[in-house]
Amino acid sequence: MSSMWYECKVKYRKTDDTGVQKVTTEPYLVDAMSYTEAESRINEEMAAYISEEFKITNIKVANYAEIHPFENSDRWFKSRVSLLAYDEESGKERKTNMYVLLQANDVKEAFDNTVRVMTGTMGDYTIPAISESPIMDVFPYFSGEEGDLEQMEKFNAIKASKPESGAVAVEDEMEFDAEIVSESY
The missing domain is CATH 3.10.20 (Ubiquitin-like (UB roll))
Incomplete structure (x- = not known):
């Protein structure tokens, strides 16, 4: 069960x-x-x-498929992830939506966290929507066994961590093809 x-x-x-x-x-x-x-x-x-x-x-x-707390985040966001699969019988591409609840401080960080969660996924996917969730807190079930107790403490520590105050430097990791950039200007 x-x-x-x-x-x-x-x-x-x-x-x-x-x-x-x-x-x-x-x-x-x-x-x-x-x-x-x-x-x-x-x-x-x-x-x-x-x-x-x-x-x-x-x-x-x-209707959440997965719940992911992240350190130094204080709000919950709902990400809709569309898993893409090719149906060989009909020859069409099929999308299956799943919803992931994760912590972040803003929508951009929620997008980055969604990509991080989906890393290692075998199939193709897109992220068509991310919105702030009204969820105030998440209470997972833990059985009380020793291994479960460590897992609960880790989950609660990550969930309860607060964002660091002050500006955070963001490094731009996007790469563009020089030919395409020069053609557009």
């Missing part, structure tokens, strides 16, 4: 930066085997973060 990801919406009172309390609903992702387990797990996880009363308003199956 394999587990699935469930998106759980939680409604609670949140105090903003100015000290005003406001009722908000935020989506979270939990790894579970059923809706019942997802409800139990989100109750357990949220009880650790929210001291006041909260309500679970919705639970649905999330």
